[in-house]
Amino acid sequence: MKGLYIHIPFCVKKCEYCDFVSFSGMDARHDAYIDMLIREMEAYRGENIDTVFIGGGTPTALSSKRLTRLLAAVRKIFPIARETEFTVEVNPGTATEDKISALLSGGVDRVSVGVQSFNDAELKAIGRIHDARTAYTTVIRLKAAGFNNISIDLMASLPYQTIESFNATLDTALSLPITHISVYSLIIEDGTPIQKKYQSGIYKMPDEDTDRQLYRLTGELLSSRGFNRYEISNYARAGFESRHNLKYWNCDEYIGVGLAAHSYINGVRYYNTSDMTDYLSGKYRAGEEILSDTDKRGEFMILGLRKIEGISEAVFGRRFGMDIESVYGDIILKYANLGVLEKADGFVRLTERGLDVANTVMSEFV
Ligand code: SF4
Structure with missing residues (x-):
């Protein structure tokens, strides 16, 4: 859906x-x-x-x-x-x-x-x-x-x-x-x-x-x-x-219609025009970007860390066919040692302190 x-x-x-x-x-x-x-x-x-x-x-x-x-x-x-x-x-x-x-x-x-x-x-x-x-x-x-x-x-x-x-x-x-x-x-x-x-x-x-x-x-x-x-x-x-x-935040699929709207369908991000005249004349699509697997994983981390419950390791594994540790183990360890990320109950999440520096942590997953 x-x-x-x-x-x-x-x-x-x-x-x-x-x-x-x-x-x-x-x-x-x-x-x-x-x-x-x-x-x-x-x-x-x-x-x-x-x-x-x-x-x-x-x-x-x-x-x-x-x-x-x-x-x-x-x-x-x-x-x-x-x-x-x-x-x-x-x-x-x-x-x-x-x-x-x-x-x-x-x-x-x-x-x-x-x-x-x-x-x-x-x-x-x-x-x-x-x-x-x-x-x-x-x-x-x-x-x-x-x-x-x-x-x-x-x-x-x-x-x-x-x-x-x-x-x-x-x-x-x-x-x-x-x-x-x-x-x-x-x-x-x-x-x-x-x-x-x-x-x-x-x-x-x-x-x-x-x-x-x-x-x-x-x-x-x-x-x-x-x-x-x-x-x-x-x-x-x-x-x-x-x-x-x-x-x-879960990187699920969505359709966006209207001026400047984005869609994300089947691994492709579609961008609509921001020009009203173009839009009204039917030229609504301004571009598209096919996300690589690396892009998809990075976005999944960045957006998923916005959620307080964090990222489910099981969901990550099912979606990407890889263990989260094998891809991001080093980054997770680095920030866990600084007390801003934690890995617990099958989730990777920002700690209370981590929420204050969320952008810095997220930028590591780009
Ligand atoms: S001008 Fe911008 S912030 Fe104000 S109501 Fe319109 S969209 Fe919202």
């Missing part, structure tokens, strides 16, 4: 930190874009999928009528079983009642709400289109409408953020009827408006120590309130881990 990712590259307004492939002011192209998505999905008719994730961009920047059309097309092209995890990202600034109804009647059973913070000054600094109250009430309205699987995204290391304000955001999050929380640190990407504000000193980056402190605080608070960390940045109540995202 594969996952299906659908990219909606439209937003009401670009956030200050965003370097995703998404555009504002393109409403006139929404219909043509959905036409093209449907055409692209038709090429995969017959595939069995058990997770769907519509992300962006802002899927809820589409009108309720367009959302209904898109969701109906997905269900028509792919056999969607009742157990399929069907997620749509929701921006609180666009979550009108008619769109929430369209998601529910279109078979969506999981929503991922881009909250980022429950502090208005922080939200304003990063250019979000909603305030904290709207984010809060959006989650309440989604629950009241019938969604029982609600994830929220939060961000750490924001301008103006303090340990106290971050703590308050986490407390507010925990008062909501949610099942899953993702917490990512703000990354200052080149060419984004927020980068200029940092460079000119208008905003200050929290130092690395504060960032690590926020990270630890998140882990401690969330786990004390029943959310298990199952991936470096993701926490879930038992049984509510994101099955779609686990496909990425």
